[in-house]
Amino acid sequence: MDIDAKILEKFNILKKDKNVPSTQHEKIEAQKTLEIAMVKSGIKRFHKNIEKARARKAEKKDKEGMLVLKERETSESTTIYGQVLIQTGLEPLNSALNKYFIEAFDGHAKRYATEATLLAKCIPIQEVETDNPERWSSISFICLKAVLDSITVSSTQTKAVLKIASAIEDEARLLYFKESDNKTYSQTKEWLKTKNNYRHKRKVFQYAMNKHQLEYTGWSKEERVKLGKLLLEMLASTTGFIKLTKTYAQKNKSIVYVQATEKTMEWIEQKKLHAEILKPFREPMVISPKRWDNNPYSGGYVIKDLRPAQLGSTIGELKSKNQQSTDEVTHAL
Secondary structure, eight states: OOHHHHHHHHHTOOOOOTTSOHHHHHHHHHHHHHHHHHHHHHHHHHHHHHHHHHOSEEEEEOTTSOEEEEEOOOOGGGSHHHHHHHHHHHHHHHHHHHHHHHHHHTTSOGGGHHHHHHHHTTSOGGGTTOOOGGGGHHHHHHHHHHHHTTTTSOEEHHHHHHHHHHHHHHHHHHHHHHHHOHHHHHHHHHHTTTOOOHHHHHHHHHHHHHHTTOOOOOOOHHHHHHHHHHHHHHHHHHHOSEEEEEEEEETTEEEEEEEEOHHHHHHHHHHHHHHTTSSOOOOOOSSOOBOOTTOTTSOBSSSGGGSOOOGGGTHHHHHHHHHHHHHHHHHHO
């Protein structure tokens, strides 16, 4: 189905009304044409943003001002399907982490003692002995984000494991900073509030810690690999979002890739089809907007679905829609 047919089907564009004068009808048709073009532009922008999130390289200017291709981290967790998958995966991963942590310190999971000790450094000290799955929300979020950033583009297990562990070690380092010198930590965090570059923020926090002589003992590569592998396997088994696939690059050399499962990919494609048409590139109207008639949601654009969403649907209905989206993922997978 082409874009025009998809738009006509979605928005149910009406044919000419015999009661509308010819000149007025032409104006309405012109407005409909504009609104269809708005939807087309929105679809292009939607897919452009997704491709940007999936791209492993991006154009940047070098020191001479020339455009060159540079490696970059993918960021699919920021897409509409990435956000829903994160929200869906948080609860089961929290529960799995909580169960594992309790069993590890009860002596039932001795082979994971190193990983449990590292995880204990990632939550406030007063929460270590509690039994609350939500204490793992930050760790689960970091883990999900690291994996979902490249959910539709294969990544090696080694790269995913180290990415997860490095991000979680950063969380442990910041917690150590906060518990050691909360005043300086809060001041640094406030100063960085408007900054978006993760690496820059990391360097500033490290500089502030060094300046105040706060020494944090970093994790060894072996420790990071152990923890990252545990969390990656836990995510795969509890959410069903990914699978670990072993391939042989050479006769005696294998590589394990992290890939989305078939069901996850099917759900993502369906989500993209549903979402692409719902964010038009809005333009000024070429005719007077439809009357509101004492209803703030009935006027504006000719195509009803392009009019502003009802403000009454804010918190309550948004929560309901979010829950519906997570339910859809759970059912699909």
